[in-house]
Amino acid sequence: MAENRLIQRRYRLLDTIGRGGMGEVWRARDESLGRQVAVKCLKPLGPEHEPSLLQVLRERFRREARVAGALQHRGITVVHDFGEEDGTLFIVMELLSGRNLSQLLEDNRRQPLPLPDVTEIAEQVTAALAYTHEQAVVHRDLKPANIVRTADGTVKICDFGIARLGHDIGFTARLTGTGIAMGSPHYMSPEQIGGHGVDHRSDLYSLGCVLYEIATGAPPFDLGDTWAVLVGHRDRLPEPPRTLRPDLPESFERIMLDLLAKDPDDRPRDAHELGKRLSDARQPRPARRAAAEDEPTVAALPLPSWTRGLTLGAGQHLARAAHHPVPARAATALTDAWTGGSETRRDDTSPAAGVTGPPLSDGSRAALAALAGRHTAALGLGRLGRWAESGEAHRALAAERSRLLGPDHPDTLTSRLEAGHALSRLGRHFEAHQLYTEVLGGRERALGPDHPDALDCRHHVALNLGRLGRLEDCRTMLEEVAAARARVLGARHPEALATRGELAFVLGKLGRWTAALQVHEEVAAARAEMLGPDHPDTLAARYEVGIGLGRLGRTADALALYRELAAARTRAQGADDPETLRARHGLGVNLGRERRWQEALVEAREVTAARARVLGEDHPDTLVSRRETAVALGWLGRWGEALDHYRRVADARERVLGTAHLDTLAALGDLAQCLEQLGRADEAAAVHRRIAARRQERAGRRQ
Template structure:
């Protein structure tokens, strides 16, 4: 196929979207209706292929067209047309704007998706499967790459290329008789692997594999080759998801394990039953809060209610742009209050009618959903409110821009960072045009812009933006305003990430003094600035000063936050690092033991931070010549790492 080719005198190919083993998908324009569509074309086969194989592939392709065109559900990709042009079979589908689940995991560096996202995807896919199975159709190749989450939050199943009508046994036998792989090894049910009788419950098994991977970051059987994966599906029980993802609510772990039952009779009877199970798991239970937000019960009481997500934008403490590795000495910020940080209400009165009041109430509903981690629902609410505000007030009205700001924040929480960056930049430019460069709302959005730039790895641009926001806030709000101080702190982090430690040292010294004067010497923000000061001293080789500063901060944090708080432990580790650089290894050993013991109590023996602390301990023992003790610690760490890897498999 070639770009700009006109299919059947109607569909203009504009550019490839993707390629697979059987075909390629093109973005195209329907010249008759003037709309953008997707065109899937069956790849022509070379002369070395058997004619019978070509016939089977053509039959399978036509099969997809007939099956998909018969399905009409919001959770299934719409098929508009089907035909053949100059020997090429093609399928015309709606053009989806979004990412498939495999791409979302790649965007998230193969880390697990937020629990609320997993739940939302599970519920939408289950609804689509319930409809599909009612039509007596089994998908048979359900996998992350065949499930797309669109920009409005809708989840759609795609690619019915090997779907089977339950009553059409002869057709399926002809297809499978060719030796062509039917399905994807990581997501195939045991009965599919064994060529046994299969029904809609095979799709439920595949859905269980998909949800397991979204929740843990790895498929249930993440083994070295396809055969080992297939044997795992057939013979091996999967590791319980909570061994890899402790914050996953137990109710959802149980649902996933039942979906992954080897015997179809042990799985939910059908997608309708699964939908009821998911709805029941989401409801608040007498024993505690909504299970979608139940905290990890191994963690101490001070962690309850702390959630991951986008940082505050105004007068809050933003998170760093990436999770801190074990050797990092600056910790993520611990936030409190409203995580959105932006203005608590619309920036100007709502439209003077019932519609305006309803839109304002809906916006608050969206913010509440986002705070609870129900970001897909929040996205739908924000989109609805934005449409209403745009019609009632216009695209550049401050209230419309406030809604767009919240929508951008929510895109970040959904992991759609590129979309978040584009929208945040648009809102910042519009707010500057409408409100002025120094308006607090403009600076709030620019603060978020800097954060997203950092998340996407453009640290130099992030630093420049933080510096600009800090200067503008100082001029507009005053040097002691909490928002100004927050921007200055982020500037210090940015300088450190770029290795500009002398500049970071000067900034943290001034910021710590200002924080102490405004908030008090033991305020968490003051101690955070002082910790940054200690780190910068160490990076500049001024270890005696670094030791004194980090020791004082550790003691103050223990008084204010408790001995096992992560910030306290990070400061205690920093004192151990300084002691080691000063040759005081015996004193360092005591601190390393304290940190390792506390992390094991709080996080568990196999947690990565605990293992990193044990590694610190082993290195310190080696420095003291206690080789056998160091070897014992290293052996234990290695065993725990092997056990952790085995559970992941």
């Protein structure tokens, strides 16, 4: 990849911030949202690979990236997007401001990190692993370079799924004649080295290696060559860390040595148990003997502020996490049964387990590889807003995949689902509903009603019911999906919270604002606890809380919330980010509700100017803000100035949306009322006649 290159017509590569065996990491600018991101570009898929293998790798990459992108926790780097550009696979992630643990050790001249830093890092990484393991995700390449401490002290794990992709695509080196994928030998568990089954406890072993290194300044088996390191992991006991750092508390040394046990059964059972042991190590122990009072402990270290109320999943609090085993499905790799893979890997082009379909010939496999390229192209058409073409492409793909794989194969159903999305985007909601319900039936037959993919489809069925005006049916189904997702994925899983957020929105449309506000507040609180107060998803939920407060007449509370929200958005994304401007728009609206019209006018004008600069003069958000400017001017009695703004809104909507669009008719109604206020009755009457004619035209189209 070259500097200043634009990939996917969206991400502008600015400068290289890292290189490794698998590719490069670039600082980039997201041209659509105006924010800086990190883009990891994996090495190109060259001609040395068979076409059929390339297709398998691309599909596996897509699946791995989607699973990684679903992880949402304050201790995990956010994945924004992924794709392929000229044979190079790329992942777009949040750009972190901080240093990884390898860099921190180098900054410290390879001397051990201060003990408070070690314990803080240990607890934050453990909390993140507890979450990911509950999602059935195993990292497989945990090492200091993949753990970043940001400027505000938050510790984040990076590169979920990358190690597996590197192994599959062949980027990692291999030991001659062993067939062992060489990721990071200093941090590999004995079961990884021996090629045995790997589960969540392998990550705990790697974490033990990381903690040993940052606590002592060197990894546990810092030997002369790679083979010696691997043999050390497999056969040797690590030197007790207190021999290298005598001030290390005995309780912390015991934790590290247990993490480094050769047999996974001898390690902590799961990250929840580890979290409890780390928490207990911070607490003063009762003196059992006189000598115990002189033993070093971590008691003087305060519990970090970020852990207050933080759950490690299923209601387990960090300071009092109970012992309980990770669910059986957590003992799988990143691509487990929930995402179409397993430790015993099947050929990714064959039908999924439990799904019947015709056997695949070599010609069929080649055809599937070609179809995958067409699938990517169809998705690209959607991203460009060419929904009619995208929908036709997905429908054709669904027919061919059905013939090759069977009607209930996941790939067939995915194509049909994408066709439904395209229809919905085109406003053809009844046709979309038919497709959604058919896909739902197929997924429930193949996977069961509680499989996440089936629940995802039910979520879309519910939303489409709302678009059809069936709000009560929409509400009922969203309640069912929210309950099922909470039961299957956990009440605080991002997908469960997303469904609850949609439920709150529908409750608002039904006029049940008290119930809607309660749900929005619960979603916002859960996201703040799991992701942090300034995470974009938390801020989005808080924006919806503000809407509810305003609708219930609690304008003072709404004003305070929108001020905080605008400040948080400015810190996180910048003053001109569309979401920052959205928060400021809400602030202006509520200033008006408080009859503080002069302040409302100032806010509306500033937001209108910023939105016109960032989004364009005719963007719907710009026009909404311009209307708020006109409203404030009217309330201040400045109707002549207001008229210009009302006219500009009506003209723009007519030009962009058409003469009979409901928003155009509403803008013409505003214009007519303004003319009446100015005493220009004849002009107002002419506008009203235009509105009546266009409503009649609209009614005729519906017939």
